[in-house]
Amino acid sequence: xxVKIYGEGTSRVGVRQITPKIFxxxxxxxxxxxxxxxxxxxxxxxxxxxxxxxxxxxKYNSFLFLDEKTFLVDTxxxxxxxxxxxxxxxxxxxxxxxxxxxxxxxxxHAGNTAAIRRVHPELELLTVGGHxxxxxxxxxxxxxxxxxxxxxxxxxxxxxxxxLFVDHALxxxxxxxxxxxxxPVDWALNVQRPDQSFRFMDEMEEVGYSAERFMHEVSTTSxxxxxxxRWADADETVKMxxxxxxxxxxxxxxxxxxxxxxxxxxxxxxxxxxxMHMAITSKYELVY
Amino acid sequence: MLRHxxxxxxxxxxxxxxxxxxxxxxxxxxxLNDGCPLIFDAGSHxxxxxxxxxxxxxxxxxxxxxxxxxxxxxxHTGNLSAxxxEWPETKLVVSSAILPYCELPxxxxxDQVLFGYAGTDGTYGGRSISFLDGILKDQPGTHWxxxxxxxxxxxADAFGYLFHASADAKFDDELEEGIPQDWLQRYHEQxxxxxxxxxxxxxxxxxxxxxxxxxxxVVAPTxxxxxxxxxxxxxxxxxxxxxxxx
Numbered sequence: 001x002x003v004k005i006y007g008e009g010t011s012r013v014g015v016r017q018i019t020p021k022i023f024x025x026x027x028x029x030x031x032x033x034x035x036x037x038x039x040x041x042x043x044x045x046x047x048x049x050x051x052x053x054x055x056x057x058x059k060y061n062s063f064l065f066l067d068e069k070t071f072l073v074d075t076x077x078x079x080x081x082x083x084x085x086x087x088x089x090x091x092x093x094x095x096x097x098x099x100x101x102x103x104x105x106x107x108x109h110a111g112n113t114a115a116i117r118r119v120h121p122e123l124e125l126l127t128v129g130g131h132x133x134x135x136x137x138x139x140x141x142x143x144x145x146x147x148x149x150x151x152x153x154x155x156x157x158x159x160x161x162x163x164l165f166v167d168h169a170l171x172x173x174x175x176x177x178x179x180x181x182x183x184p185v186d187w188a189l190n191v192q193r194p195d196q197s198f199r200f201m202d203e204m205e206e207v208g209y210s211a212e213r214f215m216h217e218v219s220t221t222s223x224x225x226x227x228x229x230r231w232a233d234a235d236e237t238v239k240m241x242x243x244x245x246x247x248x249x250x251x252x253x254x255x256x257x258x259x260x261x262x263x264x265x266x267x268x269x270x271x272x273x274x275x276m277h278m279a280i281t282s283k284y285e286l287v288y
Numbered sequence: 289m290l291r292h293x294x295x296x297x298x299x300x301x302x303x304x305x306x307x308x309x310x311x312x313x314x315x316x317x318x319x320l321n322d323g324c325p326l327i328f329d330a331g332s333h334x335x336x337x338x339x340x341x342x343x344x345x346x347x348x349x350x351x352x353x354x355x356x357x358x359x360x361x362x363x364h365t366g367n368l369s370a371x372x373x374e375w376p377e378t379k380l381v382v383s384s385a386i387l388p389y390c391e392l393p394x395x396x397x398x399d400q401v402l403f404g405y406a407g408t409d410g411t412y413g414g415r416s417i418s419f420l421d422g423i424l425k426d427q428p429g430t431h432w433x434x435x436x437x438x439x440x441x442x443x444a445d446a447f448g449y450l451f452h453a454s455a456d457a458k459f460d461d462e463l464e465e466g467i468p469q470d471w472l473q474r475y476h477e478q479x480x481x482x483x484x485x486x487x488x489x490x491x492x493x494x495x496x497x498x499x500x501x502x503x504x505x506v507v508a509p510t511x512x513x514x515x516x517x518x519x520x521x522x523x524x525x526x527x528x529x530x531x532x533x534x
Contacts, residue, residue, distance in 0.1 A: 010389040078394035132306035166481045231486035286421040287406035288497040
């Protein structure tokens with residue numbers, strides 16, 4: 001496995017190449033993840049006893065397109081400030097950063113925006129249009145893009161697409177037409193053991209992971225990530241997912257908190273579709 | 289602007305003006321709590337000067353004991369650095385559903401953070417605060433909190449509303465007809481983009497359970513003024529707004 005690692009623990013970042021021109025910049029803690037994430041992840045295990053109690057590590061992903069133009073997808077959190085900047089510096093290797101796209105303004109996705117802009121004052125900050133009061137979220141000078149807007153990078157053409165599952169109001173998803181790269185942001189969060197860092201999903205299968213386990217994990221994590229699913233209709237949601245999957249030719253499935261899936265996409269999309277039905281129909285109570 | 293709400297509850301913070309003159313408030317609430325003030329949300333970085341001036345005016349020589357964060361988005365944490373710089377001994381209280389190392393500024397240390405667990409009560413400076421799930425929320429790690437002494441429910445983004453400039457300084461009981469449904473609807477349509485995908489009846493049923501479980505005298509939304517005059521009316525109007533949006 002070819003991975004370059006920066007830092008350790010809560011600042012650790014690993015870089016992997018998905019294609020010659022698309023890089024995966026991933027933060028996960030590795031050893032000691034249970035000490036940091038334990039309380040949070042134990043909620044998943046309590047909600048679904050089938051889940052692996054040792055899978056305590058959570059991924060935070062950023063992606064970089066290195067084409068004629070360069071394009072960064074999200075920034076990781078301030079906890080990875082130095083390591084993210086170091087990784088970016090090495091991948092860019094002296095090149096400018098042309099675009100930085102913020103999927104939504106939570107700290108794990110946008111927390112290094114200011115730091116990266118200080119290093120790359122030339123970049124254009126991109127976010128989704130159609131809202132109001134952007135200054136409240138620190139996006140007052142961002143270029144606003146409508147759903148359907150495209151950004152040409154050379155070989156790659158990125159389209160800003162309407163998300164199926166949102167938490168923050170400014171959430172947007174991204175699809176790249178040449179590679180079939182889809183970033184559905186917070187959708188499909190899965191967990192991993194501390195010794196399973198920086199693996200593509202096909203490499204997770206080498207250590208015993210499976211689409212079925214992915215389905216059970218996502219059915220559980222989705223209840224926490226998208227708590228509004230408890231009020232949604234399961235059949236309508238599945239229909240919506242199926243229509244979405246029929247619309248986009250996905251060849252690289254690259255969410256913000258999931259192992260990048262580059263092989264057997266239909267198998268994992270089928271598991272994901274079932275997971276969403278399970279997330280809605282499984283019983284779970286709120287604390288009122 | 290600094291305003292007294294009820295008892296020892298105060299409201300500070302400013303608003304921003306957006307398209308067509310609609311304002312969005314970003315408030316900070318303070319319980320003076322007899323020498324150990326409790327602050328709810330830290331306010332926006334946009335209003336750092338005003339917030340700090342008002343906090344110092346309100347608190348005088350007394351340092352706040354705790355800052356409770358409803359969640360960790362910028363409008364709620366943007367002024368955290370100024371508060372903790374001024375009063376470095378102040379502790380943060382956050383939802384157990386967040387991971388501080390990723391969701392709080394990097395300079396916040398582990399020993400500064402306390403967790404509130406939904407379904408539990410905690411005592412802070414002698415004051416009992418209950419934690420419950422954020423029922424209507426955008427960020428997963430959002431919790432609602434309840435102060436038993438004043439009967440105040442801190443609802444994060446929920447119950448926010450957009451308003452015209454003339455209503456910036458007014459509580460619901462200072463507006464002729466309270467907070468209109470349209471104002472609530474405008475805010476919730478923007479903030480909770482998922483509402484068209486869900487059942488309004490189910491959302492309202494969950495909100496109703498919160499109010500059925502406790503006697504709420506004041507609703508304190510971060511993006512609106514405290515609702516202290518007629519909470520029943522406001523809940524009914526929010527319910528109607530949600531039915532319209534879903």
